[in-house]
Each structure stands twice: as C-alpha cells, then as structure tokens.
Amino acid sequence: xxxxxxxxxxxxxxxxxxxxxxxxxxxxFPILSQKIYDGKPLVYLDNGAxxxxxxxxxxxxxxxxxxxYSNVHRGVHWTSQQSxxxxxxxxxxxxxxxxxxxxxxxxxxxxxxxxxxLVAASWGRANLKAGDEVILTHMEHHSxxxxxxxxxxxxxxxxxxxxxxxxxxxxFDEFEKLLTDKTKMVAVTHVSNALGTxxxxxxxxxxxxxxxxxxxxxxxxxVPHQSVDVQALGAxxxxxxxxxLYGPTxxxxxxxxxxxxxxMPPYQGGGEMIASVTFEKTTFQKAPHxxxxxxxxxxxxxxxxxAIDYVNAIGLDNIAAHEHDVLQYATERLQxxxxxxxxxxAREKAAIVSFVLxxxxxxxxxxxxxxxGVAVRVGHHCAQPVMDRFGVAATARASFGLYNTRAExxxxxxxxxxxxxxxx
Amino acid sequence: MFDDLRDLYQEVILDHGKSPRNFRRPEDATCLAxxxxxxxxxxxxxxxxxxxxxxITDAAFQGQGCAISVASASMMTDIVKGKTVEKANRLFEGFxxxxxxxxxxxxxxxxxxxxxxxxxxxxxxxxxxxIRVKCATLAWHTMQAAVNGDQETSxx
Ligand SMILES: Cc1ncc(COP(=O)(O)O)c(C=O)c1O
Numbered sequence: 001x002x003x004x005x006x007x008x009x010x011x012x013x014x015x016x017x018x019x020x021x022x023x024x025x026x027x028x029f030p031i032l033s034q035k036i037y038d039g040k041p042l043v044y045l046d047n048g049a050x051x052x053x054x055x056x057x058x059x060x061x062x063x064x065x066x067x068x069y070s071n072v073h074r075g076v077h078w079t080s081q082q083s084x085x086x087x088x089x090x091x092x093x094x095x096x097x098x099x100x101x102x103x104x105x106x107x108x109x110x111x112x113x114x115x116x117x118l119v120a121a122s123w124g125r126a127n128l129k130a131g132d133e134v135i136l137t138h139m140e141h142h143s144x145x146x147x148x149x150x151x152x153x154x155x156x157x158x159x160x161x162x163x164x165x166x167x168x169x170x171x172f173d174e175f176e177k178l179l180t181d182k183t184k185m186v187a188v189t190h191v192s193n194a195l196g197t198x199x200x201x202x203x204x205x206x207x208x209x210x211x212x213x214x215x216x217x218x219x220x221x222x223v224p225h226q227s228v229d230v231q232a233l234g235a236x237x238x239x240x241x242x243x244x245l246y247g248p249t250x251x252x253x254x255x256x257x258x259x260x261x262x263x264m265p266p267y268q269g270g271g272e273m274i275a276s277v278t279f280e281k282t283t284f285q286k287a288p289h290x291x292x293x294x295x296x297x298x299x300x301x302x303x304x305x306x307a308i309d310y311v312n313a314i315g316l317d318n319i320a321a322h323e324h325d326v327l328q329y330a331t332e333r334l335q336x337x338x339x340x341x342x343x344x345x346a347r348e349k350a351a352i353v354s355f356v357l358x359x360x361x362x363x364x365x366x367x368x369x370x371x372x373g374v375a376v377r378v379g380h381h382c383a384q385p386v387m388d389r390f391g392v393a394a395t396a397r398a399s400f401g402l403y404n405t406r407a408e409x410x411x412x413x414x415x416x417x418x419x420x421x422x423x424x
Numbered sequence: 425m426f427d428d429l430r431d432l433y434q435e436v437i438l439d440h441g442k443s444p445r446n447f448r449r450p451e452d453a454t455c456l457a458x459x460x461x462x463x464x465x466x467x468x469x470x471x472x473x474x475x476x477x478x479x480i481t482d483a484a485f486q487g488q489g490c491a492i493s494v495a496s497a498s499m500m501t502d503i504v505k506g507k508t509v510e511k512a513n514r515l516f517e518g519f520x521x522x523x524x525x526x527x528x529x530x531x532x533x534x535x536x537x538x539x540x541x542x543x544x545x546x547x548x549x550x551x552x553x554x555i556r557v558k559c560a561t562l563a564w565h566t567m568q569a570a571v572n573g574d575q576e577t578s579x580x
Pocket of ligand 1: 048049110111112113114141143144189191192193218220221241382
C-alpha cells in the first residue's frame with residue numbers, strides 16, 4: 001500500500017481528476033483561503049482531530065435544509081419522502097465505501113465514540129461473562145479503552161493490552177501470546193491517532209478468528225487515508241467518525257456483520273427502532289433500525305454521503321500517494337532539525353507525525369506556531385497510555401489531509417525554528 | 425513574528441519556566457495535592473507546610489507542564505511562603521480575576537503584597553490566550569486543594 005520509496009507515482013484516476021491537483025482541491029475548501037493573524041495563510045495540520053469541509057459537503061447540507069428537509073421514515077408527505085431518500089442514499093454510500101455486504105450493516109451513530117460504546121454495551125453485555133478477555137493495544141484512543149473498562153466494572157471481564165515497540169510498531173508475536181480460548185473480542189485501532197502506526201489488521205483478524213474471537217476495528221484515522229474493504233479484511237465491526245473524513249460532526253458509522261447485529265439487543269429504546277409497542281411487550285426492528293432510536297442526524301448523513309462522494313471522486317489511492325509524499329517530506333525536514341524527536345517511526349505509517357522539541361513544552365510550541373498561522377494539535381491526543389509508553393506527557397502532532405502541501409510543511413518547520421530561537 | 429507573544433513569554437517567566445524555584449519535595453510538608461489539567465496532560469504535586477497557627481511556612485512543587493504552568497507554580501510557591509492561607513486565597517482570587525475579567529483593576533488588591541501583585545500581573549498576560557488560563561491557574565488551584573485537604577484537583 002504505502003510505498004516507502006521516495007519517488008511517488010501518482011496513478012491516473014478513472015474519473016475527472018486524472019492527476020492529483022492539490023491547488024484545485026484546496027479551492028474546494030473555503031476555510032483554506034482564509035488569512036489569520038494579520039494576513040497569515042491558515043496552515044491547517046490538525047486533520048487527525050477533525051478535517052475541514054469542502055464546499056460540496058456544506059452545499060449538500062444546506063441544499064437539504066433549503067429544499068426538502070423533514071423528519072425521515074415517518075411522513076406520508078413529499079418532504080419526508082425526499083429526506084428519507086437522501087438519508088438512505090447516505091447509508092448506501094457508506095455501505096459501498098466500506099464494501100459492506102448489505103446496507104443493513106450500516107448503523108448511523110453520533111461518531112466513533114458512540115459506535116464503540118454501542119458495541120461494548122449491547123454486544124458486550126449480551127455475550128461476555130466474568131473472566132472473558134478483551135484485547136486492546138497500547139495505542140488506543142481513550143474511546144476504545146473506556147467503554148471496555150465500563151463493561152469490566154459490570155461484568156468482571158479481563159482487559160489485555162498488546163504492547164508496541166520503541167518505534168510504535170504493533171508487536172504481533174506478543175499479540176499472539178495474549179490470545180487464549182477466553183479471548184472474545186479484539187478491539188484495535190486500524191491507524192493510531194497519536195503515532196500514525198498502521199496496524200496489520202488483516203493478520204490480527206485471522207489470528208483472532210482462529211481463537212473464535214470477534215474483531216472491532218477503530219477506523220477513525222484509516223478511512224481518510226486509504227480504502228477499506230471490510231469483507232476482504234474479514235472484520236466483524238468497523239467504526240469511524242464522519243468529521244475526520246471531511247464530513248460534518250455528529251455523525252459516525254458502525255458497520256457490523258448482519259448476523260451479529262441481528263443477534264444483538266437494542267442499545268437505546270425509542271421511536272424508529274421498534275416493530276410494535278404495547279405496554280406488555282415490545283418487539284424490535286432488525287438492524288440497522290434496531291440501533292437507531294429517535295430522530296437521526298439527517299443533514300449530517302447527507303453531508304457524510306457528500307464527503308464520501310468527494311473522496312471517491314479524487315480516489316483514495318491518489319489521496320494516499322499525495323499524503324505519503326507530504327508525510328515523507330515532513331519527516332525528513334523534522335529529522336533534519338536540531339533538538340526534534342519524532343515519536344512514532346513505525347514501518348507502516350499514515351500521514352501523522354508526532355514530535356517533541358527539546359526543552360520546549362508542546363503547549364508552548366503550539367502557542368508559538370499558531371501565531372505563524374500553523375494549527376497542530378498539542379497534548380496527549382486522548383491516548384494517555386501511549387504517551388506514558390514513550391515517557392512524555394504530551395507531543396505536538398501534525399496530521400495531514402488531502403489538501404496539505406510541501407510548502408505548508410516548510411511553513412511549519414520555519415515556525416518551529418523561530419520558536420527554538422525564541423526559547424534559546 | 426512573535427511580537428504579541430512577548431507580553432506573555434517575558435524574560436522572567438521564561439526564567440521561572442526553565443529554572444523553577446522550590447522544585448522539590450519537602451520532608452516535613454503538612455499537606456499536598458495532585459493537580460492535573462486533563463486537556464494538556466500537565467500534572468503537578470504541590471506540597472505545603474503550615475505551622476500551628478496555619479501560616480504557610482514552606483511551599484514547593486514537582487511535576488511537568490508548559491513554560492506557563494511551571495513558571496506559575498514556581499512563582500506561586502514563592503509568593504505564598506510566609507502568608508496565611510486567607511492571604512494566599514485572596515491573592516489567588518485576585519489573580520483569577522486578573523486573568524479572566526476585562527474590568528479588573530489592580531486597586532482591588534490594595535491590601536496585598538506589592539511584589540506578589542507585580543509577579544501576578546506579569547503572568548496575567550494569559551488573559552489574551554484563554555486556552556492557556558488553566559495553565560497559569562493550575563498551581564493555585566492545587567495549592568488551594570492541598571490546604572483544604574482535597575488530594576486531587578483538576579482544572580476541568
Ligand atoms: C483513533 C481514534 N478513535 C476514536 C476517536 C474518537 O472519535 P470521535 O470523538 O469523533 O467519536 C478518534 C478521534 O480523535 C480517533 O482518532
């Protein structure tokens with residue numbers, strides 16, 4: 001997938017964007033033409049936290065509100081039919097995006113966090129008992145740690161953690177040693193948000209299935225950067241958030257295998273998820289509606305659908321090649337700086353580079369380079385265990401998206417040099 | 425490029441950030457508290473020693489954080505030493521107002537020690553950086569937690 005050679009060949013896409021034209025892409029994102037702090041161009045390198053939105057997404061959402069908005073699945077009237085069609089089209093797009101076997105496998109949630117909580121609460125409560133084991137990795141986002149800990153309080157399950165090496169590589173041998181007959185769930189990140197490490201998830205799934213365990217993949221940092229085929233991977237659950245994929249906030253996807261979903265109890269009760277209700281007995285819909293109680297995030301689903309169309313039109317392979325080039329350039333330039341240590345040098349990485357400057361705390365770094373117009377994330381990235389693993393409380397993290405350029409990396413590096421001068 | 429940052433990152437603050445005073449763990453501390461800022465991951469422990477009358481006879485800290493939070497902890501421990509808890513709380517209240525209120529007037533602290541006020545005014549440059557106010561106040565919150573007997577505090 002990501003080639004490690006320094007020459008990046010950009011494949012011609014089978015669509016209108018025959019070559020990757022970053023300036024044309026940038027023009028789609030209104031916020032990127034903004035100047036901040038008296039005329040500095042906004043250099044947005046915090047895509048791992050949330051990505052900016054192209055005009056196509058913003059327009060799709062306003063268009064729904066302006067022309068055919070209504071609640072979905074409930075009205076006999078024209079607007080409701082139109083909104084329902086738009087909403088269900090969003091489900092089809094998400095299904096195709098992950099290559100789901102059926103659109104019924106796509107459940108809309110408020111984000112990855114809710115999706116993982118849904119699996120832990122519904123599948124976990126129904127299927128796990130005291131002593132059963134859940135395996136996580138040392139580089140999980142808090143949202144793939146805490147829901148399992150909440151379940152542990154209730155069910156007395158055992159949580160095991162796959163270690164990583166000093167470069168941030170997933171240690172496959174150690175993972176295999178942790179797998180036992182009691183392992184029921186392996187919940188791992190596809191790509192680490194703090195380190196950029198790409199986890200060899202296909203091998204993880206094979207090994208887990210051989211022991212009869214299910215696998216949940218946290219795809220938040222993977223889907224913006226590479227194409228994902230849940231059937232080819234053989235995964236059981238896959239989750240991601242729309243806002244990191246150039247879509248709106250408040251919408252995320254839980255994909256699950258249909259047979260597993262239909263055997264799971266509801267997560268929340270309410271309208272939309274029932275087949276019939278009497279005070280004596282209520283019967284539930286099948287997936288996906290069983291897990292979508294209440295009025296959903298209708299415009300956000302439409303926005304997410306537009307975001308999926310947007311990245312598909314450019315082509316995820318083209319995006320991956322472009323981002324890989326920017327990542328490689330950023331890595332080289334940061335490595336060439338005095339007093340910079342990159343945290344996370346895994347063999348396979350997505351477009352994320354976490355680093356620390358000698359003797360300057362990441363918060364100070366963040367405040368300084370912000371004045372140069374450069375937005376990076378500083379802190380523990382909601383992944384405290386991985387920070388502890390590297391003995392740092394925080395890092396600065398540049399995470400690249402499809403619109404970032406080598407020139408923006410230069411702005412980052414110049415701002416870091418200036419910051420070092422200030423503090424020396 | 426960084427002109428507007430000079431108000432916040434003054435020489436004195438950089439110096440306290442680099443070589444913090446009272447960065448130690450006193451054996452005879454009578455109370456301590458852990459402070460953390462969950463947003464940033466800054467953590468520190470503040471140690472307070474009080475005499476029988478409740479006066480603060482020693483204050484120290486350990487931990488890690490950005491230049492602002494370390495400088496603030498360094499100055500806080502210098503400032504509260506030799507003061508009563510009431511006086512220390514009063515200074516914190518004043519400092520908090522300085523960092524958050526547009527209409528703050530130093531005259532409100534007329535009853536406090538001038539040297540302390542000068543230092544706090546210097547740190548109050550964080551007012552222009554709302555996200556960093558917590559960095560500047562963490563040590564003070566933690567000091568208060570220690571003397572109140574709360575072992576943990578957090579800026580959230
Ligand atoms: C790897 C990973 N998992 C989960 C999440 C949580 O996503 P959300 O806050 O959108 O639910 C994030 C977002 O920071 C992430 O990077």
